[in-house]
Amino acid sequence: MSKQLHSFQAEVAQLLHLVTHSLYSNKEIFLRELVSNASDACDKLRFEALNDAALYEGAPELQVRVSFDKDKRTVTIADNGIGMSAQEAIDHLGTIAKSGTKDFMSRLTGDQQANATEQGQLIGQFGVGFYSGFIVADRITVESRRAGMKAEEGVRWTSGGAGDFEVENITRPERGTAVILHLRDDADEYLNAWKLKQIIGKYSDHISLPILMEKEEWKEGEKEGDPGAMVKTGEWETVNKASALWTRPKKDITEEQYQEFYKAISHDFENPLAWSHNRVEGNTEYTQLLYIPAKAPFDLYQQGKHAGVKLYVKRVFIMDDAEALLPGYLRFARGVIDSADLPLNVSRELLQESRDVRLIRDGSVKRVLSMLEDLAKHDSHEAAAEGADGVTDVVSEDDKAKEGKYSRFYAEFGAVLKEGLGEDFGNRERIARLLRFASTAGENVSFADYKARMKDGQEAIYYITADTLAAAKNSPQLEVFKKKGIEVLLMADRVDEWALGYLQDFDGTPLQSVAKGAVDLGKLQDEAEKKAFDEAAEQFKPLLAKLKEALKDKAEDVRVTTRLVDSPACLVVKDGDMSNQLARLLKQAGQQAPEAKPVLEVNPGHALVKKLDGSVHFNDLAHILFDQALLAEGGLPEDPAAYVKRVNALLA
Structure with a gap:
């Protein structure tokens, strides 16, 4: 097709106006969002390829590449994941299709408009982090081809972040997506390999796929007075650990890494109140990394809202919002569960019937309730610190850090937790003690x-x-x-x-x-x-x-x-x-x-x-x-x- 001009959905145009007027207080978040999207695209390809290996097109090694071009003033985030067709580019990049859009936009443009942090959090939670690219770019070009489609069925999507976008067919031999950011004049700092690596290390180190950047080396100036410069060698190197964070030993993971992983999977800007990382062995083997958020998402009470837990099988992503892994009254919990026993082609229907899933669910419920009990125990630690003999007990720094957190949790999620009295007979007494x-x-x-x-x-x-x-x-x-x-x-x-x-x-x-x-x-x-x-x-x-x-x-x-x-x-x-x-x-x-x-x-x-x-x-x-x-x-x-x-x- 020749170039076609499309208008953004009204809500997207409104959203872009907010983004381009410095919505995010922390501009570098754009790279986290786009790398996360690229990783998700690779996960989706891996999942679809379970039933159709031809989608790999002879290139099964999945990766994300981040590059920059100082002359063209561009930063590119490319993946060889599932990719998009022309219609998918129009649908995914031009509209917000989720239910609750009206409420979402009213939250963004209402009394809280001055609160950039909360608005950024809402944008991430709503799954439209792609638009964060307009924080640093005055124009974005997306080139993509869906896995399994012909080379000539590629698509180029272009927009200046105003009221419309342009779509045209291109020939693209490789599958996947490249997001090309044409940087604003005030975004020169991102045309720097050290800066990009530093951001990737901070926000995306946990991603299990390799994130590649082109190697650079110092080249001396050829003329007198020429100080020399860093030049690209044409070789690519992995700049993240490229191993799923939950698979690493706990002793090797810092508190900051746990917190950044939470922010990446939840699109939350606040640190979690608590987390629990465990490897469970026995009748069924699985790893769980579960978090208690500090802030309720805007759609917590939306009908059909599922738990925010991602399911992996042997480190292969299977599905988001796996509602079979946690009951509805714990839908506020976020995290990852990686099973060693479930089949790779497990469906939502099979999850409902699986004995292994029931064991995982029971174990995850107990883990979340244990985290809440621990927070509740320390919530009024100052009041309880003085013993019956009038002597003040020694309170550890870890205990002090937990003080007041349960009150914060309960103000956000207490009404949801109460639903457990009617949903979870086996844990009713534990839930009652937390109310x-x-x-x-x-x-x-x-x-x-x-x-x-x-x-x-x-x-x-x-x-x-x-x-x-x-x-x-x-x-x-x-x-x-x-x-x-x-x-x-x-x-x-x-x-x-x-x-x-x-x-x-x-x-x-x-x-x-x-x-x-x-x-x-x-x-x-x-x-x-x-x-x-x-x-x-x-x-x-x-x-x-x-x-x-x-x-x-x-x-x-x-x-x-x-x-x-x-x-x-x-x-x-x-x-x-x-x-x-x-x-x-x-x-x-x-x-x-x-x-x-x-x-x-x-x-x-x-x-x-x-x-x-x-x-x-x-x-x-x-x-x-x-x-x-x-x-x-x-x-x-x-x-x-x-x-x-x-x-x-x-x-x-």
Whole structure:
């Protein structure tokens, strides 16, 4: 085909505008991204060639070549991997095809626009690191041919990073892709072999493929006054270790190398909170290198999001996002698993059925949970450093480095971890010990913390779920607990009520929602309080009957309660029923929720309740009482206009 001009997808044009205006605070990242893409292209060829060896075209040695030309002011990153057809070049380099594009772009261009580091991280995570080349280049040329296609079916893609790009057919004898960066005037530092080698060593040393650069040697000047120069010899040398990082002994890998490997596979700009590198031998043999990130990716809650673990078999890349290797609630983990036992042609379907994969999965889950337990143990190390004898323990530098990391992790991923209560029965107790909540007594409270503070005679761990933390803190259902100084866990994540449905107790102590069932504080209520309640229940029987009749379309029952101190009424549901909050969340998500009427509980000591008896406005007051209780828990009256009309009538 002759040259064809195409317009970038709107989101790409927007992205390129950000990139060309110094989006990345660290410009040299462009080389890491492009070398990583080249390595991925070789991995893909190796995988496709498992079923079709002809794709190697007689050249099975895979490699990446980095070169520069001072006269032409270009840097070229070339690979002999899978390559692209003309249509693939148009699709891959001109559009962002992933779902979630709109959210991705809004994150890039919203309030966080000034945060170049976070935006760079988003670009990398979204898999469009190719565009980072425009940080240092005012024009990029890509020449490619897909493995297995004819030489004359090569393609050249060219763009200046503005609103369009040009595509034309070329003859390209070799398969693979060459990305040619035409450098900006301020990017001369990258026309230097030492600088390029230094960047490769820093960011790409872990890549298992050889990264080659042309050797240089010093040549003396031929004329007097000519200082001489470095000249290329025509020979190529490997400038990285060219061995997969996870296959090396741990003692030979520095902390910085572990961190840079994480950044390369996750496209994250922040260092990980923790990592674990192990070789497992036994019924199945595999190596795992797993990381706990410090920052949640933008698509963490995107439907169908898989775990960020790469699967290799005998150091041959098999697939990204191998969801069979980690359950969904650990999808935040990143890393590599390299099996010595799985077949090279393993498919996603076979992964679901493989006994070896189940063993790898179980081992990887335990490893991730162990890392989290270690972080949690050190999270409040300063508070725990002083022993029972008042003597401060010696805290190692390694322990100090871990302080506060679990709080960082939990702020980003706590809601995801809670999903494990419903997904992983075998590890439910370990997961429960890792959970943290706000409470009426403080922040970041664990179930173990709560149990240690329980009052004498307290028989349950009390909690409340609500739409927001403020709604939970101010709920009328907490009044008697606050009066008696009983701690209540405050839960405001959407997943909380669903997850707590799978956890009936912690270490033998039952969990009890303060918004379900009649309040029963057992030994925490004295005989005088119980007697007063029984008398009020008997005295208010006629009034309760009238209220029940007036609210028969709204309330399952009406009863007096001891849980209220300052409020006139509140709504609760029967034990075992779905809470009003969860029912609202399901309806908002377009799902069906069981229609269950709540129970209205009234405070017999409140002036408004006392005023009900004999009032000419009894019916209006009864409905106002119900609707106010609904508002207090975050709901809305079924007929807001009728509610306003009743309140106005009484005020007038």
